[in-house]
Amino acid sequence: MIRNDVFQTLKPIIREHLVVCNIGAPSQELHAMDDQPSNFYMLGTMGLASSIGLGLAAAQDKPVIAIDGDGSVLTNMGTLATIGNNAQGNFTLLIIDNGSYGSTGDQPTYAGMKTDLAAVARACGAENVQTVSAQDTAAAVKAAIASDEMTIIVSKCESGNVKVPVIKTNPIVIRERFMEEVRR
Template structure:
């Protein structure tokens, strides 16, 4: 299972939740898998999808699912401490851990050697942390996580490296993505 397959399985569990997605290839893959106005794609700012999603969860009632990369979370590790502190019940952070900085050429990241993000999330006070390495477990686990309004929750999905050929750039600019998303959430 690569990030693409993992994202596909996550999206099978999504109904009306807001989805905020990591910069680069993860966002491009999500666009191909299932574009919808309730998706907010990061352009440019690595590490901030989890923080933007956190603010979103704190400011409105809909459930928020954030799709992050291990590299992005390692870059902004304070985000896990903040999630464990403010504890929004409607927040699910899914870290797709391919042990690489995928979008820039699959250079090995910290999780390839010394970093366990599930353990960091637990140490930050997040009680519901799930570690998944099997594709078939993803959709039921996300459904379960979203069924209970018992966030914050963190799910780490271990994947292989690589991505499908032919994934192109998202045909919207930042303002277009923002405006469409804000309309979708009635902001």
């Protein structure tokens, strides 16, 4: 399974929740598949989906799912220490680990080599961390949301993108409709 296949399995689970989605192909794929006002698509900041998701979870009580990539987490590794030391029970970080920088040509990441992001998250203080197969990701996310315990899920999937159009929705519109969902 590639990331887009994982997203297909997640659709019914995350649809009613606040979702912050990683820059590039992940945001484009989620937008093309199931655009929702409750989805915040990152359009220009690599490595910040997990940080924004944690802040959003700290600021309100609704469940928040941040979907990040292994390459983005490696770009902002400090976010794992922040998350590990500031656990929010309503926060789930889903790291789609395809071992590549999927948005820029599938160059390999260190997570596809020797770096174990789940071990790094544990070393940073995160207590509920799991590595799952692509096929088991939806069940793990569903359980994490129901648990009211901050959870980091590293979903191991194959590298690959689906051809989808770029997001043409104005970033201000994306922000405003998302903030309206947060306020609801």
